[in-house]
Amino acid sequence: MAKKSLAEKMAANSQALLQTLKPNTINSFSSTETIKKNIVILDELRDLIPPLLESEYLALKDNLIKHGCKDPLKIWRTSKHAIGKIEEPDEEIYVLIDGHNRYKLCTELGISFNIQIDNFESLKDVRDFMIDFQLSRRNITxxxxxxxxxxxxxxxxxxxxxxxxxxxxxxxxxxxxxxxxxxxxxxxxxxxxxxxxxxxxxxxxxxxxxxxxxxxxxxxxxxxxxxxxxxxxxxxxxxxxxxxxxxxxxxxxxxxxxxxxxxxxxxxxxxESAIPEKSRLELQYENLNKHLLKACKTKKMDKANIQKLKEAFEEFLNTITSM
Structure with missing residues (x-):
């Protein structure tokens, strides 16, 4: 079988993002409960989830207590072999790929949750999907x-x-x-x-x-x-x-x-790095101002210039907040 090109894999990931809206249900209630009790968390996947601020974590906790867990947690059904486990490699396992904060809080608070089963060929495919899924969200910095x-x-x-x-x-x-x-x-x-x-x-x-x-x-x-x-x-x-x-x-x-x-x-x-912060800040301000003036004079900027403006603004803000 020919190996997928990067473009084909990215297209597949985009399709997978759309498919997350369509739950892959499990018919047996007992099977669902068994899976929920045996969910596996991989550190390398959990660390792909952008960390919540304390205020965001508390807000999520309050929301779960008041309204319950409405969105299903996403689970990868796979084998131990797929994640590099050599003992009983053919044994089926269920790896959490989305909803780590909700899972932690629901487990601690005794709140019921639903699951959605997703299928991937490899751990790398899961990582790529998780990265794309996180980047599709609006609340990341x-x-x-x-x-x-x-x-x-x-x-x-x-x-x-x-x-x-x-x-x-x-x-x-x-x-x-x-x-x-x-x-x-x-x-x-x-x-x-x-x-x-x-x-x-x-x-x-x-x-x-x-x-x-x-x-x-x-x-x-x-x-x-x-x-x-x-x-x-x-x-x-x-x-x-x-x-x-x-x-x-x-x-x-x-x-x-x-x-x-x-x-x-x-x-x-x-x-060069020993330049006083004020001087560096002034230079960054001048750079930002240059891009802003260009944006004001240009009715339609191309992607490259828009990106330069964003980077100049981000660099200026980072310097201010780190002073």
Whole structure:
């Protein structure tokens, strides 16, 4: 069977998002209750869910108490072999892929919930689906979206590298990460295809990839604090960490992050980062103002200019909030 191209897999994911509105019901009540009592949570999937602020978590708890759990939790019906378990590999298991916060609260509070069964071929397909599903929601922050897009790109790049390893096309995995596809007629890079799919430019996808790599070098709790805005760290510093190859232990604090970052930068870069915050802020304000003026004078801006305006605005806001 021919391997699906990235475009085909993304189209399938889009279709899967639509299918989530159509519940896959289980006929037997006893079977449903058995599944609900044996739901498996995988850390790597749970960590794909953008963390809730404390206020959001409390609001969800209050809503569940008052109205119950109306939306079904999404479950992946699979085998232990599919998730890398070697003991009893053919045994069927039920993995939670959406509704982790609701599941935790419903379990603690004794609130009943329904389930929806979804079928996927592999753990990677589940990860891709979850990333796309989270990005389709409106309540995620720009940093959370950047992290998820970066994870998706890094996953596709790794799969392509694994497929090409040792083949004549191995040389087509370029040093700067601009990989090509196996399909002969495909001229677009993975970054270009994902950029079109997520409606951003390919440079944004590559920056997202470095951001995701940097965040993966942080301890899970610290990473969540950055993603939900509780801890403020300049995005460029995290992206720099993404290029580091000698970080062997998860970074657990801002001090640890800054220490690792300072070991990576050159003396010239250190001097540049020593510019007073006010001067850097003024430069960012001028950059933002330039893009705003351009937007005011242009009746219809293209996607690239709109993205530049968004990035300038985000950079300006991040500097203000971290001062």
């Amino acid at each position: 720009p940093q959370q979206a950047s992290y998820l897009r970066g994870l998706r790109y890094n996953s596709e790049k790794k799969e392509l590298a694994d497929n090409l390893k040792g083949s004549p096309l191995d040389k087509d995995i370029l040093p700067n990460g601009q990989n090509v596809h196996l399909a002969e007629n495909t001229k677009k890079t993975t970054a270009q295809e994902l950029g079109e799919y997520f409606n951003v430019d390919e440079k944004t996808i590559r920056r997202d990839a470095e951001f995701a790599k940097g965040l993966e070098k942080l301890a899970p709790t610290f990473r969540k604090e950055i993603l939900n805005g509780k801890v403020k760290v300049e995005k460029s510093k995290i992206q720099k960490l993404g290029k580091a190859t000698d970080i062997t232990h998860p970074i657990t604090s801002v001090d640890g992050l800054l220490l690792a970052y300072n070991q990576l930068i050159t003396p010239e870069q250190a001097n």
